[in-house]
Structures are given as C-alpha cells and as structure tokens.
Amino acid sequence: MARYTIETYGCTSNRGESRAIERRLRDAGHHPVPDAESADVAILNTCTVVEKTERNMLRRAEELEAETADLIVTGCMALAQETAFEDADVDAQILHWDEVPEAVTNGECPTTTPDTEPVLDGVVGILPIARGCMSDCSYCITKFATGRIDSPSVEANVERAHDLVDAGASEIRITGQDTGVYGMDQGERWLPELLRGICAIEGDFRVRLGMANPWGVHAVREELAEVYADCEKLYNFLHIPVQSGADTVLEAMGRQHTVEEFREVVATFDDALEDWTLSTDFIVGFPTETDADFQASMDLLQDVEPEKINVTRFSKRPGTDAAGMKGLGGTLKKERSSAMTDLKMDVVGAAYEDIVGTTRRVLAVESGRRDSVQAFDDAYHQIVVQNASEYGIDPGDFVDVTVTTHNTVYAMGEPVE
DSSP: OOEEEEEEOSSHHHHHHHHHHHHHHHHTTOEEOSSGGGOSEEEEEEOOSSHHHHHHHHHHHHHHHHHSSEEEEEEHHHHHSHHHHHHTTOOOEEOOGGGHHHHHTTTOOOOOOTTOOOEEETTEEEEEOOBOBSOOOTTOSHHHHHOBOBOOOHHHHHHHHHHHHHTTOSEEEEEOSOGGGTTGGGTOOOHHHHHHHHHTSSSSOEEEEOOOOHHHHHTTHHHHHHHHHHOTTBOSEEEOOOBOSOHHHHHHHTOSOOHHHHHHHHHHHHHHOSSOEEEEEEEEOOTTOOHHHHHHHHHHHHHHOOSEEEEEEOOOOTTSGGGGSOOOOHHHHHHHHHHHHHHHHHHHHHHHHHHTTOEEEEEEEEEOSSSOEEEEOTTOOEEEESSHHHHTOOTTOEEEEEEEEEOSSSEEEEEOO
16 A cells, blocks of 8 residues: 655645545555655646645645655646646646546555445445455565455345435445455356345435456356346446556566457447446556567557556555666656556547437536536446536436536536536
C-alpha cells in the first residue's frame, strides 16, 4: 500500500472531490501521511480562478515534485490547462479526480476493509465479496496484507446485497482484490452464480462488478458473458487489467495471463454484448520493458479500444520482487507515460464521441459540482447532468437523457422532456 498526502485548493467542490479521493484511497488500504517528504505520492487538487492562483499552483507543484517520489495533479487547473505543468517542466501525472485512486495503486489489487463488511455510501452499496487473491505479482505489496483468497458463500453475499438494497442502495458495487477468482479457495468458480443471485433480488437497482484479473475471468469468460447478456441489472462493464501488451513483461511481472488470453476475453464479450465498456490498466516503465514491449502495449491499447484506461508509471514497493530489479530512468518512464496517456485520451474521447446524440437511461449516483449529478448508463458510460435541481434529479433516480457533448473522459446529457 502507498503512503499519500493530498493538498486541496479552491472551492467546496474541490474539497468534496478530495474527500471522495481520500475515501477510495483508504478503502484501498493506502495510508495518509502529514507531508510530501514522507509520502510515496503527493496529490495536488488545483484551482485556476485567477492568474495569481495559477502561478501559485505551478509553484506548489514544483515544490511537491522535489519532495515526493510521485506527484499527481488534479482539479480545475489540471483539466483546463493540462499543458501548463508540462510547459513548466513539472514531472507529474495530470488526471481527472476520479482517476486518481487507481493511479495511486501502482497496478496493485485493491484492498478491502479487514472484516469485508458491506457499506452504504449515499445510494451506492459497497459489497466486498472476498478478501485476498490467488496471484503473486512481482510489483504488488497488497498481497502481503491480504494473503490468499477467503471466499464467503454465495448465499451469504447475496444476503448482504439484499440488505444493502433494503437499506436504500440503488447501485451495488462488487469489490475484492480479484473478483474473478471468487470461490477458488473452495475449488469452485462462483462469480457467475453470485451475479445471477444478486440480480434476482427484487428492486430497481444496478450492479457493477469490480476488478478481476484476466486469468480468472478467462476460465469462465463464456459463462460470464452469458450472465451479462441475461441480467439487465448488471452494468455491461468489465475491468480486467492487462498491464502490458508484451508476454515477456507479463511473465516478469508475475502475471498469470497472456496477451492472447486477454484478447480472448474481450472477443467473447464483444460477441455477447452490443454495447459494453472495457476497462483496463497498463503499467509503463516496468524494469524489463523494452522499447518494443512498450510499443506492443500501445498497439494493444489501440487495437482493443478500452473505454476506461488507467495508466500508471511503475514505482518500486518495498519488499516486492520487482523492488530488486534495476529500474528504468525517470525521464524514460515519463515519456512513455505521456505517450500512452495521449493515446488513451484519443481512444476514450472517440468512444464518448460515438454516443453523442443518443438517448440513454441513466442512474444518478452522486451529486457533482455546480448543481450537477454524475450518472451512468447501462454500459457504465459516465454522463453528467447539469442543473439537477431544476429537473428534480437526485442520486438514486433513473432518468432518460440525450447525450449532448463530451469532455473526453465523460459525457454531458440533458433529460428528455
């Protein structure tokens, strides 16, 4: 797990986003520290209201870069003036606020609370289905904290999901270090059965499956895709982190899948679902990654066209096997990260451009800035609806919207009269 510090400037919306970032970081097992010097990563949530503020943000970013191993910049200035930090020669990842938690993880599996108890956060029910994983990735420190997978029964998890729905959850988020291997400690593959059981609960709600490693999904890909096709409550969304487009790098990472197996999972879902969102992760700058390996990752990204992509620069975690490898230079990692991020924005932007002009039923999940709500359609495209109070839209409401435009990583929609 990483030690992090976060600094927030500007309005109450920025402060709310920082609280959301911190909540997700804590849920993932990361630990806050008081200053950048003792942090693995510093997060700067920026404001850009006037020119003086912009100069202050750049100066603070330069200071933080010198004090910490990794710097992430988010907030208004990061989105409105993304190139300003690069122009100032600040070595930082520039991210939308909801991309920050994934970037901090360094490609590691998420952790869950020690007792894996479900939590209701607004209208979102967080359901950890198991603790631990079956992987042995060379860069991951999470495995030391969580151990091997320990899976409660399907019946127990369905009952806990039922309790969340009864408590008012409009969305159930299934989480775990690796949801794809749920049940393997019992010699079974329980994920398809669990999803069918949760979707059979009465009520108007949605279900989102959390991260699952490709090798676990590959074994049940056809059955799992059939569940997705059958269950209307299940978001057509799958997060399977490939991490690299080169099998040699995957082997050095200790990953248990090949690039071809990842492609086979994607092809199976393409065949089963007309409209779905593929989410994946790439680690750039792994110690063994050659120029050809990096190009293979770029080619894979462009070929499969994920609609959500997390790009992380490799950083060493103490005690892991990869910590002893001779690393690549920071400049090279930065260049590769920048190149992949540019490609990512092109791919994601094109995906959202494709849905402009369509009408979709969305679930409003949480309030956003300036009287907006963040909502998601059946394929888990993020669609922001502004002037929510004017339309009488609250978190938990379903509404039909027409997608009017997009901002690369999310779309904007207007309710249908």
